[in-house]
Amino acid sequence: MNAKQFEPLWAVNVGGAAYTASDGTRYDADDPSIGGELGIMDAVKGSQDPDLYRSYRIGDLRIERELDRGRYDVTLHFAEPEQIHAHERVFSVWLNGEKRVRDLDVMKSRDGKVISALTVTVPAVVVSDGKLVIEFERGVRDPLLYAIVVRRNIPRDDDWELVWKDEFDGDSLDPTHW
Numbered sequence: 001m002n003a004k005q006f007e008p009l010w011a012v013n014v015g016g017a018a019y020t021a022s023d024g025t026r027y028d029a030d031d032p033s034i035g036g037e038l039g040i041m042d043a044v045k046g047s048q049d050p051d052l053y054r055s056y057r058i059g060d061l062r063i064e065r066e067l068d069r070g071r072y073d074v075t076l077h078f079a080e081p082e083q084i085h086a087h088e089r090v091f092s093v094w095l096n097g098e099k100r101v102r103d104l105d106v107m108k109s110r111d112g113k114v115i116s117a118l119t120v121t122v123p124a125v126v127v128s129d130g131k132l133v134i135e136f137e138r139g140v141r142d143p144l145l146y147a148i149v150v151r152r153n154i155p156r157d158d159d160w161e162l163v164w165k166d167e168f169d170g171d172s173l174d175p176t177h178w
Contacts, residue, residue, distance in 0.1 A: 009072070010065060011149040015039065015055030022048045027147060036061045039144065041081040046110075047117035053079050058144040063134040067127045070152065074134070075121040077147035080106040080114050084141075091143035094135040095125045103139060117146075124153045 013019045013027035015038050020026050030038075036059035044053035056079075074095060082089075086108040093101035100122045110116040125132065132150065136143035 006151060006154065008149050008151050009067070011147065013052060013055070013147050014077075014145045015057050016052070019049075019052055021052060025149060027052065027149075030055070030057075031063075034061055034063050034145075035059065036142070036144075039081060041079065041115060043115060044079050045113065045116045052077065053117055053146050056081070056144050056146045059142045061134075061136040061143055061145055063132075063148065065132045065150070066130055067132045067150070069127055069130060071124045071126055071155075072132065073121055073123045073151045073153050074125050074132070075119055075149040075151075076101070076134075076145060077149075078104070078106045078118045078120065078144065079116060079146060080110070081144070083114055086112055087140065089141040089144075090139035091141075092137040092139060093120075093122070093143075094133075094137060095122055096127065096131075096133055099137075100125070124155075 008025050011025050011027040012031060013029060014034060015030050018027060018029045034057055036057035039056045039058050041054060041056065044050050047053055076093065080089065084107060086105055089107065090103050090105045092099050092103055101120055104120065106118050109118050
């Protein structure tokens, strides 16, 4: 495999201008056809790309993008801009007619921290008709979105080998590794 296989095919800075992230990902400027209302946030925690989280869209969101038939990994960027508690904003995400992110609660996922970045990657989204469709379903309060990245899905080869891991199942960390 080469690095080019892992490069994004499409990325968009939802609500914002074109942007190049610290990892080199080039995000297109916002596409108003996504829908919803534009939102602005002053700062975000937990991201090496805070400018990516300055703008977002909230409300009735739907994204369509023409893509070749195949399998794709779709990464969605979120943060909670309001001072709310867990369970006060919950929504689901449908990809090509299948609910793939169920009852997302950004606050709960970020241990109750507001203005903290959260990325969710949905692997192996099948595009069979030449179009990727992403729809957001309101649960409690309106859904929101900061950015999208789409990459080709690279299936794991059977000959991949795990070269290192560390389990965090004890009461302390191994100081020789951490």
